[in-house]
Amino acid sequence: MKKMLIVMGCIVCVLSVFYAYKAFSKQGEHIGEQKMLAVNIEFNNSVGKTVTSAQGVDYYFQNGSLLGHEAQVYPEKYWGEFPMYFFGMPTGVKVTVTNIGPRAKDKIRIITESYVLRTDGSNGPAMCEPKVIEVELSKGETKSIDATFTTPYSPAAESGLDRFIVKVQHSNEGSGPGNNEPALVMSKEGIYCPPKYTPK
Secondary structure (H helix, E strand, C coil): CCCECCCCCCEEECEEEEECCCCEECCEECHHHHHHEEEEEEEECCCEEEEEECCEEEEEECCCCEEEEECCCCCHHHCEEEEEEECCCEEEEEEEEEECCCCCEEEEEEEEEEEEECCCCCEEEECCCCEEEEEEEECCCEEEEECCEECCCCCCCCCCCEEEEEEEEECCCCCCCCCCCCCEEEEEEEEECCCCECCC
16 A cells, blocks of 8 residues: 655554444353443544545644545445544553443453454454453442553554454353353454554
């Protein structure tokens, strides 16, 4: 894809998009657990905005001046206005989890992942190593998790959007051969967009 010369470096921008999957696993059905947890992603400290549409991708500073344009077009579900961050700086992310179910205690596992988002909506190369966080919540308790991350420049990073994923799993391990992974309860996705650039 098109390369961009950007004096200040690459940009990343993030949009929180919720996906509550009716997830099944080898451990059994966990649809009901979606109703027992409230999960929210909040992004902060952006330096501008990125706008995607049928015309491509446009990057703007906070003062409204245009930083650059790229022609690639993503599926319509990824069109919109997103907070923007410079590549190499922290992308502020706070994940809030609340136990709204009847259990006195609820143990969950939160996993964060990141991938290049291709224009067909599929995953490209991984942008970071998965991060695992164990959380225990009392009934009615809310906990905030600092999920801030810094997106490093990678030659594998295609120009345009990347995908940041937060998965919530039940922490009970499976049993038996091939049945060791906790069941997926829900997943949230955030989209951030580093345009490719030519390093000096």
